[in-house]
Amino acid sequence: MTLSMYQASVPVFIRALGNLRHVLAKGEAHAKARQVSDEVMLATRLVPDMFPLVRQVQIATDMAKGGAARLAGGEPPTFADDETTFAALYDRIERTTEHLRSYRAEQIDGSEERAITLKTRHGEMHFKGRDYLLDFVIPNLFFHCTTTYAILRGIGVELGKRDFLGPLGHG
Numbered sequence: 417m418t419l420s421m422y423q424a425s426v427p428v429f430i431r432a433l434g435n436l437r438h439v440l441a442k443g444e445a446h447a448k449a450r451q452v453s454d455e456v457m458l459a460t461r462l463v464p465d466m467f468p469l470v471r472q473v474q475i476a477t478d479m480a481k482g483g484a485a486r487l488a489g490g491e492p493p494t495f496a497d498d499e500t501t502f503a504a505l506y507d508r509i510e511r512t513t514e515h516l517r518s519y520r521a522e523q524i525d526g527s528e529e530r531a532i533t534l535k536t537r538h539g540e541m542h543f544k545g546r547d548y549l550l551d552f553v554i555p556n557l558f559f560h561c562t563t564t565y566a567i568l569r570g571i572g573v574e575l576g577k578r579d580f581l582g583p584l585g586h587g
Contacts, residue, residue, distance in 0.1 A: 421528060422521035425487055425549055429480035429557065430516050435582040436476055436561045437509045442575055443469075443568040444502040454501040460567050469567045471497075473505050476560035477512040483553035484516050486532050487545055488523040 447457045458470035467475070474497050485492035493515060499505050527545035534541040534552075543552060562580070569575045 420521060420525045421487060421545065421549065422519070422524040425524060425553070426484055426516050426519050428554065429484060430513055431582060432557055432561055433477065433480055433509050433513055433516075435580060436473065436564060437506060438582065439561075439565050439568060439575060439579055440473065440502060440505055440509075442579060443573050446568070446571075446573040447502075457502070457571075458500065458505075460571060462563065462567055462570060466563070469564055470499055470505065472560045472564040472567065473508065474499065476557055476564065477508050479553050479557040479560065481512045481515050483549060483557070484519050484524065486534075487527040487530065487549060488519055489527070489530065 443457060444454075446452075447454065459468045461468045474495070477495070478492070482492040495508060495511070499508055530545035532543045532545060532548045534543070541552075565575060565580050
């Protein structure tokens with residue numbers, strides 16, 4: 417049995433974003449219990465030269481929606497990156513998840529060799545679909561989800577590995 421490009425992407429992205437939302441909700445509850453504003457929480461960072469929590473979530477959602485869109489041969493929707501509250505981040509995650517659910521397997525399966533070019537501030541990056549998914553999108557998605565978790569855990573939010581992984585045993 418083989419794992420298709422769709423199976424390795426969209427369901428993985430949706431699960432990661434659902435778990436990210438769960439981690440954020442625990443962070444929001446922690447903030448409310450301590451009367452810390454959303455503004456302060458979303459500006460928290462691990463170290464001064466890393467992005468704050470809000471940007472980690474934005475990039476995680478960008479990776480998911482961009483990954484699926486490009487694997488399907490299209491362009492991802494753009495979001496304004498103007499979230500200032502937990503509620504706005506939940507909405508962003510929901511919009512991204514809705515976008516991901518719009519893809520069918522036949523749009524993404526077979527994209528292993530699709531040429532994908534990303535324009536970045538450092539120049540263009542060129543990938544084949546499989547490498548884009550496995551070497552760029554998935555590692556970046558999980559890096560930014562993990563960094564969000566680490567920021568929240570670092571300020572005392574009670575989180576464990578199960579919060580990050582979510583429910584196990586999906587088939």
